[in-house]
Amino acid sequence: MAAYFPNVIMYADEFPQAIWDTIYMLVISGILSTILGLLIGVILVVTRRGGIMENRVVFWILDKIVNLFRSIPFIILVPTVAVLTRWIAGSTIGREAALVPLVIGTAPFIARQMETAILEIDPGILEASQAMGLSPWEIIGKVLLRENVPGMIRGITISMIALVGQIAIVGTIGAGGLGDMAIRYGLYRSMGDITFVIIVLILVIISIIQLLGDFLVTKATH
Amino acid sequence: MIRLEHVSKTFQTKAGKVHAVQDVSLDIPEGDIFGIIGFSGAGKSTLVRCMNLLEKPDTGAVYLEGQDLLKLNDKQLRRERQKMGMIFQHFNLMESRTVFDNIAMPLVHLHWDKAKITARVNELLELIDLADRGDSYPSQLSGGQKQRVAIARALANDPKVLLCDEATSALDPQTTQNILALIRKVNQSMHLTVVIITHEMAVVKEVCNHVAVMEEGKIVEQGDIVSVFTNPQQEITKNFINTTNNARKIDELIEQDHPITRLQADQVLVRLQYKSANTADPIISTVSRKFDVDINLIFANVEIVHDTPIGQIEAIFTGKEADVQKALDHFRNSGVRVEVIKRGSLLS
Numbered sequence: 242m243a244a245y246f247p248n249v250i251m252y253a254d255e256f257p258q259a260i261w262d263t264i265y266m267l268v269i270s271g272i273l274s275t276i277l278g279l280l281i282g283v284i285l286v287v288t289r290r291g292g293i294m295e296n297r298v299v300f301w302i303l304d305k306i307v308n309l310f311r312s313i314p315f316i317i318l319v320p321t322v323a324v325l326t327r328w329i330a331g332s333t334i335g336r337e338a339a340l341v342p343l344v345i346g347t348a349p350f351i352a353r354q355m356e357t358a359i360l361e362i363d364p365g366i367l368e369a370s371q372a373m374g375l376s377p378w379e380i381i382g383k384v385l386l387r388e389n390v391p392g393m394i395r396g397i398t399i400s401m402i403a404l405v406g407q408i409a410i411v412g413t414i415g416a417g418g419l420g421d422m423a424i425r426y427g428l429y430r431s432m433g434d435i436t437f438v439i440i441v442l443i444l445v446i447i448s449i450i451q452l453l454g455d456f457l458v459t460k461a462t463h
Numbered sequence: 464m465i466r467l468e469h470v471s472k473t474f475q476t477k478a479g480k481v482h483a484v485q486d487v488s489l490d491i492p493e494g495d496i497f498g499i500i501g502f503s504g505a506g507k508s509t510l511v512r513c514m515n516l517l518e519k520p521d522t523g524a525v526y527l528e529g530q531d532l533l534k535l536n537d538k539q540l541r542r543e544r545q546k547m548g549m550i551f552q553h554f555n556l557m558e559s560r561t562v563f564d565n566i567a568m569p570l571v572h573l574h575w576d577k578a579k580i581t582a583r584v585n586e587l588l589e590l591i592d593l594a595d596r597g598d599s600y601p602s603q604l605s606g607g608q609k610q611r612v613a614i615a616r617a618l619a620n621d622p623k624v625l626l627c628d629e630a631t632s633a634l635d636p637q638t639t640q641n642i643l644a645l646i647r648k649v650n651q652s653m654h655l656t657v658v659i660i661t662h663e664m665a666v667v668k669e670v671c672n673h674v675a676v677m678e679e680g681k682i683v684e685q686g687d688i689v690s691v692f693t694n695p696q697q698e699i700t701k702n703f704i705n706t707t708n709n710a711r712k713i714d715e716l717i718e719q720d721h722p723i724t725r726l727q728a729d730q731v732l733v734r735l736q737y738k739s740a741n742t743a744d745p746i747i748s749t750v751s752r753k754f755d756v757d758i759n760l761i762f763a764n765v766e767i768v769h770d771t772p773i774g775q776i777e778a779i780f781t782g783k784e785a786d787v788q789k790a791l792d793h794f795r796n797s798g799v800r801v802e803v804i805k806r807g808s809l810l811s
Binding site for chain 1 (some may be wrong): 519537541542544545547548549551553555556557558559560568572600601602613616662789792801
């Protein structure tokens, strides 16, 4: 063991904190971007042309913002939103500060996934609810957010897996986590065994996300 | 119950304007089962959506019990819509909810209390014969069962009108019969006004009291079902009627010059149509004896249109011109519609 993973053993006490930082950022930014993404996704669906609360101005603006943030590579997005990060988190360095670019980078991605999932709902079901006399708000709550939960979970699963990759990137700007460790030790100090173990750990995290996602999809499918 | 006045609806598509509904006026009486028949693209689905304003007409007026729906605000309109249940070709049930919850949907929305909802839903499950399937999900049901659940959902809050948009078009003939029987049953037991949109004449024939025929956005013919059936005016109406029987088979045979339609010099090929009142008399043999005319039946058919038997016979009459003429006049005088389809050379 010591022969194959000398550095892993030497720096073993740093792993718990790194794992915890990664999971902390994953959970907090995951929850925040899912809420924000769901909100934007719903607004994109209802304000689009022919939507139940059609509003071309709102749709146009939101659609362009989502496209803009989705087209900026994440590593460039981080310094781009630094001003905003400082304003919200009071600093641009550290775990909390990293949440800002993580949410800004992930929410538009989730918004598109949610939009796609909601648009997959049979328009006939919307028509039936309108014929029943449901108001637009009731349709959002009782139909749009309920009729394609499996599709939404699949979208969130994909987004969470992408988020793990972005958390590794923010590690380089002092947010900590497994990505940060892999760069500092694995890359700069050529400790390949640390990189290897971190890859395995990230693989485990991603597998758990995927398994959980698949499980929830099965539960939500009728 | 529902009155449309000069309703028009135009859609703007990439290919240009589509006049889906053009200047349609209709008056659907309370308690009626009113059929609107047309080929796909005739605008009938748009027309039925104009009745509950799922589509807003460009011009014209839509009245429900004398109330002009186009004058209402969104909230008032939603309240009026609750008086109109609607069912669809593809059922449009919520896949994420059980049968019970689907039916309860319009009631939850009205803030009924739980016990009352349970009682009402169970009553409806009983009505649609699915009392033991309340906990199933729509994906576990057959098409006919889904449509029955959709009917229960549409009827949950005791509406006054049921709009059926191609409700049987995705179902097999046997299931169609069951659904139509259910529609007829609720029409009578709940004194419900029913509007049926369909492209199947068999459906109209089975349940409707009145029918309107739609072509290219316009109502080209309408009336009570028996008179439309016995005396269709428009070519399209005749075509629809022909889809339900082989009464017009003779036209095809004549076109193909089939041997049974080749006439001798002193023969005439005639179509006779009669309604229930005059089916009992042995009129054919009477005429044959009385006027010395031979009558050779080619086709004979009796349709039951909304409980009224409608008979149709195609026959070749052989005899002297004057005798044949008298025989035909006798039929006419007995209330039989007579149409000469083809004459032999002597009789032309």
